[in-house]
Amino acid sequence: MSAPKRVGQYTLQYANPPVVVATASIVGPKEGEGPLGDSFDMVVADSYFGEQSWEKAERKMLEEAVKMVMAKAQLKPQDVDFLLAGDLLSQTISANYAARALGIPFLGLYSACSTIYEGMTLAAILIDGGFAHHVVTAASSHYDTSERQFRFPTEQGIQRPPTAQWTVSGAAAVLMAPVGNGPRITQATVGRVVDMGIKDPNDMGAAMAPAAVDTIGRHFQDTGRNPIDYDLIITGDLGRVGHEIATQLLGSQGYDVSRNFSDCGILIYDHQRQDTHAGGSGCACSAVVFAGHLMGKLNQGEYKRILGVGTGALFSTTSTQQGESIPGIGHGVVIEKFN
Amino acid sequence: MSAPKRVGQYTLQYANPPVVVATASIVGPKEGEGPLGDSFDMVVADSYFGEQSWEKAERKMLEEAVKMVMAKAQLKPQDVDFLLAGDLLSQTISANYAARALGIPFLGLYSACSTIYEGMTLAAILIDGGFAHHVVTAASSHYDTSERQFRFPTEQGIQRPPTAQWTVSGAAAVLMAPVGNGPRITQATVGRVVDMGIKDPNDMGAAMAPAAVDTIGRHFQDTGRNPIDYDLIITGDLGRVGHEIATQLLGSQGYDVSRNFSDCGILIYDHQRQDTHAGGSGCACSAVVFAGHLMGKLNQGEYKRILGVGTGALFSTTSTQQGESIPGIGHGVVIEKFN
Numbered sequence: 001m002s003a004p005k006r007v008g009q010y011t012l013q014y015a016n017p018p019v020v021v022a023t024a025s026i027v028g029p030k031e032g033e034g035p036l037g038d039s040f041d042m043v044v045a046d047s048y049f050g051e052q053s054w055e056k057a058e059r060k061m062l063e064e065a066v067k068m069v070m071a072k073a074q075l076k077p078q079d080v081d082f083l084l085a086g087d088l089l090s091q092t093i094s095a096n097y098a099a100r101a102l103g104i105p106f107l108g109l110y111s112a113c114s115t116i117y118e119g120m121t122l123a124a125i126l127i128d129g130g131f132a133h134h135v136v137t138a139a140s141s142h143y144d145t146s147e148r149q150f151r152f153p154t155e156q157g158i159q160r161p162p163t164a165q166w167t168v169s170g171a172a173a174v175l176m177a178p179v180g181n182g183p184r185i186t187q188a189t190v191g192r193v194v195d196m197g198i199k200d201p202n203d204m205g206a207a208m209a210p211a212a213v214d215t216i217g218r219h220f221q222d223t224g225r226n227p228i229d230y231d232l233i234i235t236g237d238l239g240r241v242g243h244e245i246a247t248q249l250l251g252s253q254g255y256d257v258s259r260n261f262s263d264c265g266i267l268i269y270d271h272q273r274q275d276t277h278a279g280g281s282g283c284a285c286s287a288v289v290f291a292g293h294l295m296g297k298l299n300q301g302e303y304k305r306i307l308g309v310g311t312g313a314l315f316s317t318t319s320t321q322q323g324e325s326i327p328g329i330g331h332g333v334v335i336e337k338f339n
Numbered sequence: 340m341s342a343p344k345r346v347g348q349y350t351l352q353y354a355n356p357p358v359v360v361a362t363a364s365i366v367g368p369k370e371g372e373g374p375l376g377d378s379f380d381m382v383v384a385d386s387y388f389g390e391q392s393w394e395k396a397e398r399k400m401l402e403e404a405v406k407m408v409m410a411k412a413q414l415k416p417q418d419v420d421f422l423l424a425g426d427l428l429s430q431t432i433s434a435n436y437a438a439r440a441l442g443i444p445f446l447g448l449y450s451a452c453s454t455i456y457e458g459m460t461l462a463a464i465l466i467d468g469g470f471a472h473h474v475v476t477a478a479s480s481h482y483d484t485s486e487r488q489f490r491f492p493t494e495q496g497i498q499r500p501p502t503a504q505w506t507v508s509g510a511a512a513v514l515m516a517p518v519g520n521g522p523r524i525t526q527a528t529v530g531r532v533v534d535m536g537i538k539d540p541n542d543m544g545a546a547m548a549p550a551a552v553d554t555i556g557r558h559f560q561d562t563g564r565n566p567i568d569y570d571l572i573i574t575g576d577l578g579r580v581g582h583e584i585a586t587q588l589l590g591s592q593g594y595d596v597s598r599n600f601s602d603c604g605i606l607i608y609d610h611q612r613q614d615t616h617a618g619g620s621g622c623a624c625s626a627v628v629f630a631g632h633l634m635g636k637l638n639q640g641e642y643k644r645i646l647g648v649g650t651g652a653l654f655s656t657t658s659t660q661q662g663e664s665i666p667g668i669g670h671g672v673v674i675e676k677f678n
Contacts, residue, residue: 003420004469010444012470053661081342082529089655090429092449096532096653100666105349105529107457108653108668110431110449118446122461129468130343131351149657190421190444193435314435314447316428318488322392327439329447 005128008222010189017184018127018176020335021134023291024068026061028143028169031280031288034269039292040170041068047144047169055089058142061171062087063098065291066138069173073134080104080175081132084122086115087140087283088167089149090316094140104136113237114191115139116172116287117310117331121188123176124333133177140171141282150201150317163203165239165265165281166274172287183298183337189219191329193314199325201315205242205265205278208311211328212238213249215309219332220255227257231303234294235330236286236311237265239279264289286310298337305336344467347561349528356523357466357515359459359674360473362630363407365400367482367508370619370627373608378631379509380407386483386508394428397481400510401426402437404630405477408512412473419443419514420471423461425454426479426622427506428488429655433479443475452576453530454478455511455626456649456670460527462515463672472516479510480621489540489656502542504578504604504620505613511626522637526673528558532653534666540652540659544581544604544617547650550667551577552588554648558671559594566596570642573633574669575625575650576604578618603628625649637676644675 007013025040032043042064049057062085070080083102085095086109099106111118119137126132144154146167152158176185194214198207212235220226227233227250238246243263250257264286265279290308297303310333315326346352364379371382381403388396401424409419422441424434425448438445450457458476465471483493485506491497515524533553537546551574559565566572566589577585582602589596603625604618629647636642649672654665 003466003472006470015469055657055661086449088430090657091427091451091653091655093653093655093658095449096666097658097663100532100534100653103531105531106668107461107529108449110425110434110447112430122446125464125468125470127342129464129470130354131345131464131468133342190446192442193439193445195439314430314432314439316430316432318394318429319432319436322394324436327435329445 010218011222012188014124014128014186016128016178017186018124018178019180019184020174020182021177021180022069022072022175023295024065024072025172025288025291026065026170027288031168031170031268036268036293039296040288054142054144058140058145059094059097062094062138062140063101065171065173066102066136069136069175073175075134077102077104080134080136082107082126082135084109084119085138086110088112088146111329112312112314113281113283113285114310114312114329114331115283117333120174120185120333121190121331124185127176127178135176136173138173139283139287141167141284142169143167146282160277161202162277163241164277165204165279166276167282168268168280168284170284170288172291174291183335185333186336187334189215189332191215191331193327193329195325195327197325201320204281204313205239206245207313207326208328209238209242209245212309212311212330213246215330215332216250217253227255227260230260230305230307232306233257233261235263235309237281238263238311239265241278298335308333308335349557350561351527353463353467353525355467355517356525357463357517358519358523359513359521360516360519361408361411361514362634363404363411364511364627364630365404365509366627370507370509370607373613375607375632378635379627393481393483397479397484398433398436401433401477401479402440404510404512405437405441405475408475408514412514414473416441416443419473419475421446421465421474423448423458424477425449427451427485450668451651451653452620452622452624453649453651453668453670454622456672459513459524459672460529460670463524466515466517474515475512477512478622478626480506480623481508482506485621499616500541501616502580503616504543504618505615506621507607507619507623509623509627511630513630522674522676524672525675528554528671530554530668530670532666532668534664536664538664543620543652544578545584546652546665547667548577548581548584551648551650551669552585554669554671555589556592566594566599569599569644569646571645572596572600574602574648576620577602577650578604580617637674647672647674
């Protein structure tokens, strides 16, 4: 027995696919200098963004991204039914304080770097289910707040292994509604937590790749589609190491993704020029690439249908210190532009 | 313009109110010795629950609670469409690892001690919206993991001020479905983040009380109801200090809650006999009291309609160290037993 708005065992199919009315993105200077720099709404001049701490800078990016997306749609906070947001910091403090400043009814999420995709999935459920007219989902991360929480303080200058990824500094917000212009969220395949035993927080792409593949495989099975049915299949932050693993794993399942499979963590930096090793990561990685680059291509008609898979590494400093491996998750969302 | 499944500006009204088919609760020895001890499904003999660390004990409690609620309904993990869960630990590691063990598509939440109420709100949306048949929502906390993360390691034996609360060790899981016996979730009023400037992590009741009052007030305004329309209005973990503040604030808004207003943090311990100061707190506090005590009263017909308001303090150790005040949130859910 399947619920009415489902296709196959796992995939949600929205009856009246919610519209992505507007997106907003704010990034740090390094992301602004990267290959996608022109696609972001705002590039801040320094990583403090005028604040006293990096944590406060990250929070300000998140808050400003939400304000920006509301301004684009000429909405005020009281016009927005729900804010769904999260970030990487312990107890998701960036999201909590941004929500405090905005006063919008708030549903806090934690899904590591896949947060914006969990948010889009739930926002579409709220709208298609008839519970809301305007929902904003948002996520942030910051290189310096993240490094000092998960790995080493950046001032320490620890040498990074080639598998390490560079946490994206930035925030993005996505505004969804039942009607309007813009691409639509048509389907979602929610992730399962998958853990293949990777224990190195400097090798997160390898930890997350099997989870992304689990979601993509279930999505194809549920929908009867193949990679060729998408203009683009794009993961959140597998980076070059994880991308190669995911490509091989999908190939071994009979899915040839050689022509249209990419990763936000690969696209956002020029890794040779910018010394970012395996690529970008962090909640902001998939969020700002969706809000900037991908929304641009969808609105221009270059992409008609994409499968975005937000990827997350669900570990903490305590769990790695206690010898635990790093579980991964991947939330898949289909975004289509119909005209 | 209001979305169809809404009453007033903020309150969700489910068209086909989802049924709470079963609940499961596991608590530590101290909670087992408290006034509600008989209402819980399992009382573990010691705070390690047979594990090597308190973090692993908390995770095991969460995982076992989910398994127990599925067993009660004779369901297997593959019968459950979604698991929505969270906890207090950084990066919600208890929930992440429990989700890894269970293999159910997972939506991670962070809403501090109000997590189970955010989960029930979203689970009801998934079911009433036609997206799912069986959803489990779960939350956990543990005295020793929480104290050492937010305040001081328990081994240190720091003296606790009278306003301090005692984090409940335990976990609960709630299974919801479109049909079945059991109470139904009829309405939900999602919380806004409210901050009145409290900076003391040993006075969380005072920090959260205004957020609970904001939600209860909006709920009454939206629905046109009064306190007397509920058999019970119960907050999650305001404790005795926060409960008194909330009672006064509601009184000043013209709502007399003197006869039917309670708090899970007050009910769960005998504070004089058990030395728990202002009362219980933690994600497990409202979760196990709902799953055990309140479900019992609803199923026995003693309560026909209750308003439960999960309360959360949305701070982190970093935010208090950086001089920030503690924002609060309160998610309100109406649970009714029709026959």
